[in-house]
Amino acid sequence: MLTSQLIRQAVSAALIEDAPTGDISCAYAMEPTALATVRLTAREAGVMSGMEVFTAAFTLQGSGNTVTPAIADGESFGAGAVLAGVTGTLRDVLGAERVALNFIQRMCGIATMTADFVxxxxxxxxxxxxxxxxxxxxxxxxxxxxxxxxxxxxxxxxxxxxxxxxxxxxxxxxxxxxxxxxxxxxxxxxxxxxxxxxxxxxxxxxxxxxxxxxxxxxxxxxxxxxxxxxxxxxxxxxxxxxxxxxxxxxxxxxxxxxxxxxxxxxxxxxxxxxxxxxxxxx
Structure with a gap:
């Protein structure tokens, strides 16, 4: 059973793995208070899974980050669909980006393949x-x-x-x-x-x-x-x-x-x- 506690534990560990001593790409040339807005977009069709996990990657990276889902788990999407919006500090958004995508891309892949078999x-x-x-x-x-x-x-x-x-x-x-x-x-x-x-x-x-x-x-x-x-x-x-x-x-x-x-x-x-x-x- 996938619980909020399991999500927090796994995502926190993944964030630490990705930046054990900080994100040196963002540490020096970017203003700490600069804001960013990005959106999660599908490059191909699939079935959604892992929106809570995706959200956790950003909110655990920075408490001021917000994720606005445009689709629920279990729903199908087409290529080009906007799946979620993300806002937060630039450093936090860039720091959580890969972890968030790694989780949700794999989970969507599993959901999509399962849907084909079903x-x-x-x-x-x-x-x-x-x-x-x-x-x-x-x-x-x-x-x-x-x-x-x-x-x-x-x-x-x-x-x-x-x-x-x-x-x-x-x-x-x-x-x-x-x-x-x-x-x-x-x-x-x-x-x-x-x-x-x-x-x-x-x-x-x-x-x-x-x-x-x-x-x-x-x-x-x-x-x-x-x-x-x-x-x-x-x-x-x-x-x-x-x-x-x-x-x-x-x-x-x-x-x-x-x-x-x-x-x-x-x-x-x-x-x-x-x-x-x-x-x-x-």
């Missing part, structure tokens, strides 16, 4: 979800951006849900622990509200996992024919998630299989930032 699903009931393949320290920001694009969040981290992946299953097998037993032992020790998901990458693993009665089964890198077979075998007994090398051109066919969820790691690990700029007005 659009590819169309009116099918399948949801697009993210993964833990996020930038260390910025997970809350990137997962929030996914929701701005119409996607949903998978677990935030290891403490939120049980998820037994390929290496977990290999570890159980090396210890002679059947997956059914592993699931049941875990279930006996966790809260009744805690979700259990198991990942498989072969159809012949399905029956044993189903016997353990997890809440979700993830079908990882299944070819489409096996995906269809797995959904028929599961027959609504658990939620079904498809994952692995999900691209826009195959999302519709994967959704047609009847899976409940499609997880897309690329939303956060391979995203391209949206091109935004701060235009000088005076």
């Amino acid at each position: 659009a590819a699903v169309g009116d099918r009931p399948t949801r697009i979800v993210d993964t833990r393949k996020t930038t260390p320290g910025l997970r809350a920001f990137e997962k929030y951006a996914v929701t701005c694009g119409g996607g949903s969040n998978h677990r935030q981290g290891l403490s939120d849900a049980v998820m037994l992946k390929d290496n977990h299953l290999a570890a159980f097998e090396s210890q002679g622990i059947p997956i059914v037993r592993a699931i049941r032992e875990i279930r006996a020790h966790i809260s009744h509200t805690t979700h259990i998901e198991v990942e498989i990458d072969r159809l012949d693993q399905l029956d044993a996992v189903l016997e353990g009665r997890p809440d979700t089964i993830m079908l990882d890198n299944f070819k489409l024919s096996d995906l269809n077979s797995a959904v028929r075998i599961i027959d609504g007994r658990t939620l079904v998630e498809a994952s692995g090398n999900m691209t826009l051109d195959r999302i519709a066919s994967v959704a047609d299989s009847g899976v409940d969820l499609i997880s897309v790691g690329a939303l956060t690990h391979s995203v391209r930032s949206i091109d935004l700029g701060l235009d000088w007005l005076g």
Whole structure:
């Protein structure tokens, strides 16, 4: 969950990283009281995410700076659109400019890419979800951006849900622990509200996992024919998630299989930032 406290912490750290001993470009030739007005402008179309983060970069840099948004998170914009206005002291505006853009460009990129995947699903009931393949320290920001694009969040981290992946299953097998037993032992020790998901990458693993009665089964890198077979075998007994090398051109066919969820790691690990700029007005 992206909170105001997380925003302040991350943006403050980024501002310190960018100017640990001050901004020497602005320290000498610019009047300390000189004012500036700039506007955030889109160089290309996208979906907005991160306006509060963008604002925080300027207000934390200088208490007299103000940001006036022209668009809300989750809204689409076209190339050339004015997204926000910024006023403040010249030194503060220039000092916060790069940090503000770095955050909002990446968050808009994630929201925009997510919106493309959601659009590819169309009116099918399948949801697009993210993964833990996020930038260390910025997970809350990137997962929030996914929701701005119409996607949903998978677990935030290891403490939120049980998820037994390929290496977990290999570890159980090396210890002679059947997956059914592993699931049941875990279930006996966790809260009744805690979700259990198991990942498989072969159809012949399905029956044993189903016997353990997890809440979700993830079908990882299944070819489409096996995906269809797995959904028929599961027959609504658990939620079904498809994952692995999900691209826009195959999302519709994967959704047609009847899976409940499609997880897309690329939303956060391979995203391209949206091109935004701060235009000088005076």
